Amino acid sequence: MRVLIVPELYRPDELTANGTVNDAVVWVEQWLDIDPRLHVYWLLPSPRDANYDPGYVLADRERVTLVEAEPFMHGAEHEGIFTESGYSKEQLYALKEAIYDRFGYVDIVVDQLRRGRADLTKWLLALDGHPADAVEPFSVITNVHDLQLPFKYASTGWRNRVQRQTEIAEAVLGDGMWFKASVDADGMREYGREFLDEGVLDAALDDAVQTWSPIDFDHFEESYSERPEWFHVAGSVWEKKQTGLIMDIAERLHEEFGIRTLMTSMGHIPDEYAELPWVEAHSEASRQTFEDALRRGDLTVSATEYETLARTWFEQAASGQVLVVRAEPWVFDCIPGDYRLAGGIGELADLAVWAVEHWDEAVEENRRMLAYVRTVRDPEQSGKKTYDDMARRVEGRLDDRWPSDHDAAVEDALTEFEGEVSLSELAVRAGGDVPITDRESYSIGQLVSLLRTLGYEDAGNSGTPVFREKRHDT
Numbered sequence: 513m514r515v516l517i518v519p520e521l522y523r524p525d526e527l528t529a530n531g532t533v534n535d536a537v538v539w540v541e542q543w544l545d546i547d548p549r550l551h552v553y554w555l556l557p558s559p560r561d562a563n564y565d566p567g568y569v570l571a572d573r574e575r576v577t578l579v580e581a582e583p584f585m586h587g588a589e590h591e592g593i594f595t596e597s598g599y600s601k602e603q604l605y606a607l608k609e610a611i612y613d614r615f616g617y618v619d620i621v622v623d624q625l626r627r628g629r630a631d632l633t634k635w636l637l638a639l640d641g642h643p644a645d646a647v648e649p650f651s652v653i654t655n656v657h658d659l660q661l662p663f664k665y666a667s668t669g670w671r672n673r674v675q676r677q678t679e680i681a682e683a684v685l686g687d688g689m690w691f692k693a694s695v696d697a698d699g700m701r702e703y704g705r706e707f708l709d710e711g712v713l714d715a716a717l718d719d720a721v722q723t724w725s726p727i728d729f730d731h732f733e734e735s736y737s738e739r740p741e742w743f744h745v746a747g748s749v750w751e752k753k754q755t756g757l758i759m760d761i762a763e764r765l766h767e768e769f770g771i772r773t774l775m776t777s778m779g780h781i782p783d784e785y786a787e788l789p790w791v792e793a794h795s796e797a798s799r800q801t802f803e804d805a806l807r808r809g810d811l812t813v814s815a816t817e818y819e820t821l822a823r824t825w826f827e828q829a830a831s832g833q834v835l836v837v838r839a840e841p842w843v844f845d846c847i848p849g850d851y852r853l854a855g856g857i858g859e860l861a862d863l864a865v866w867a868v869e870h871w872d873e874a875v876e877e878n879r880r881m882l883a884y885v886r887t888v889r890d891p892e893q894s895g896k897k898t899y900d901d902m903a904r905r906v907e908g909r910l911d912d913r914w915p916s917d918h919d920a921a922v923e924d925a926l927t928e929f930e931g932e933v934s935l936s937e938l939a940v941r942a943g944g945d946v947p948i949t950d951r952e953s954y955s956i957g958q959l960v961s962l963l964r965t966l967g968y969e970d971a972g973n974s975g976t977p978v979f980r981e982k983r984h985d986t
Contacts, residue, residue: 513619513906514970514977515543516553516607518632520596520624520657524583527562528799529778531725531823532624532657533569535692535894538726540570542895547903549972552576553611553618555603557583575972581606584628593670598628604635612639615936615976617649617956620902622690624655626679629686641955647912649957651687651905658820659696661703680704684713688905689720690898693821695841697722721901724846725821726894729886732830736875737810740868744809744833745775746802747824749782754815754857759785761813761861766790769868776805806831813864815857818842826885834871834878836863846888852877913961918942918954922962932971932980935959 517540519532527533540552554569556562558580571578581603585594611618617640623629633652640649658664660676680700683689691697697717704713743762749755765771772790775781776797786793794801806828813836814825821842829835837843839854847854853874855863867874925942926933939947939959949956960970960977968979 513547513549513902514551514553514617514972515620515622515902516555516611516618517622518555518624519655520626521557521562521583522592522595523778524557524586524591524595525561525563526778527556527559527564528568531820534823535723535725536622537569538728538891539723539895539898540576542726542891543899544570544573544575546895546899547972549970550575551970551972551974551977553579553607555579555581555607557581557586561586574974577610577974579606579610596624596626598625599632599635604632607636608639612956615934615939615956617935617960617977619650619906621650621652622655623652623686624657626660626675626682629654629682640957641949642957643953643955646916646953646955646958647909647914647961649909649955649960651902651909653688653690653901653905654683654686655690655692656683656696656700657692659699661696661699664818676703677707681708684708684716688901689716690723690901691720692723692725693842693845694722695845696820721897723894723898724889725823726891727823727826727830727885727889728891729830729882729889732806732827733832734830734879734882735807735832736834736878737832739871740769740771740810740834742809742811743771743773743864744805744812744828745773746777746805746809746812746828748777748779749785752817754817755785757815757857757860758813759788761864762791763788764861765811765864765868768865771811771868774805774809776802806833809833811864811867812836813860814838814843815860816840821845821889826882826889829878829882829885834867834874835881836860836867846885847881848884851881853881910961910964913958913965916954916958916962918948918951918958919962921948922959923966926966932978933968934976934978936976938963938979 517536519536521530523529543550559566566572566578570576582600584598584600585591642649660671660679701717743765745758762773775791775793777795778797781793781795785791810833812825812828812833815838819842825835836853838857838860853863922942925938928941939949942948948954949959963979967982969982971978971980
């Protein structure tokens with residue numbers, strides 16, 4: 513199976529700061545373990561433009577290919593509002609060069625962009641040589657992240673009813689959907705009923721997969737201090753995160769208990785916070801700086817209005833930082849409903865003080881919450897659910913395949929190879945003077961599906977795919 517992943521980079525200059533990418537990295541790691549013949553293609557900006565090492569997305573492995581291209585509106589003044597808006601010419605041609613010019617193909621596209629899905633589908637079908645009356649060679653799964661629901665509009669004026677409705681319609685009309693958070697699935701059902709046929713909407717949602725947002729908790733050491741000394745404020749200083757309120761809490765903790773504040777952000781930390789005498793601030797912090805702060809911090813507070821299953825606060829909690837959290841629908845997707853340290857926005861300061869004054873109890877409550885979170889955001893469970901969904905779609909298309917007049921030539925050509933064959937060599941041998949896939953009404957997808965029905969499987973190698981006779985002991 514070959515999978516193309518297209519994540520949204522809502523932080524286009526800092527790939528590792530995107531939870532969308534971190535989710536997908538966990539999936540890829542799990543998929544490679546589940547299936548030793550799976551190959552993954554990433555469509556991402558270059559490491560130079562997005563400040564990452566290819567190894568971060570596992571592209572230093574044989575079965576992972578990094579397809580680098582500048583995304584739509586790259587480098588433009590308002591780049592940030594177009595990170596989910598569709599595909600650039602550079603991206604489309606990069607896919608052609610990296611996959612189809614090498615006689616490759618894709619079985620599954622995991623697409624997180626809200627716009628451009630129809631254009632991507634059209635392009636890949638054209639590159640495949642897909643005949644209009646044949647079974648489609650791939651499925652496009654809409655990876656729903658941060659559905660544009662009304663309570664999320666806050667300071668983003670370009671999100672409105674039209675944006676929400678077009679996003680929902682394009683997602684529902686796709687081949688499948690994955691939801692990171694149940695609040696988005698519930699919101700799609702509620703707001704989709706305003707304008708979509710309920711039968712179509714319900715069928716799509718009933719077929720959808722709840723992926724959650726997997727976190728590899730083994731990466732973090734849950735170690736608590738005997739008493740709290742550092743309040744850790746991490747992440748972006750965005751309006752929805754109520755940084756002013758958080759810093760008021762930080763000041764109260766300093767005045768009442770002498771607790772200092774440690775701030776880390778991949779963005780800029782305003783001077784009004786960074787220059788406070790009881791604050792140690794790290795603007796444009798590296799991942800290493802953040803991980804050092806995870807080990808140093810003792811307590812953190814989330815006052816955000818909304819998130820789509822946040823990651824940072826739970827990485828903090830998993831590192832031994834007691835988490836006080838604003839009680840909003842998004843957070844109860846993954847924490848117990850009776851979590852003692854969850855409260856309304858006006859209660860957060862008092863809850864933080866209570867945690868300091870009752871430290872041992874707060875630590876035990878944080879441990880209980882994390883035990884629950886581990887079951888919800890388990891990497892193996894998320895990896896298996898997503899892999900199984902992809903695999904059933906590939907198998908289902910084989911069941912729907914019907915013979916072609918060109919199949920016999922391919923089967924004759926196969927007798928000239930022993931055990932394995934590359935797609936390009938087979939196509940040339942079967943076609944005689946030109947690859948058989950250059951002939952009318954015979955595509956790469958049809959060639960691949962025939963090989964699979966004949967008992968061959970993709971080796972998962974990079975470059976031109978190689979197919980091998982399936983061993984019965986695998």
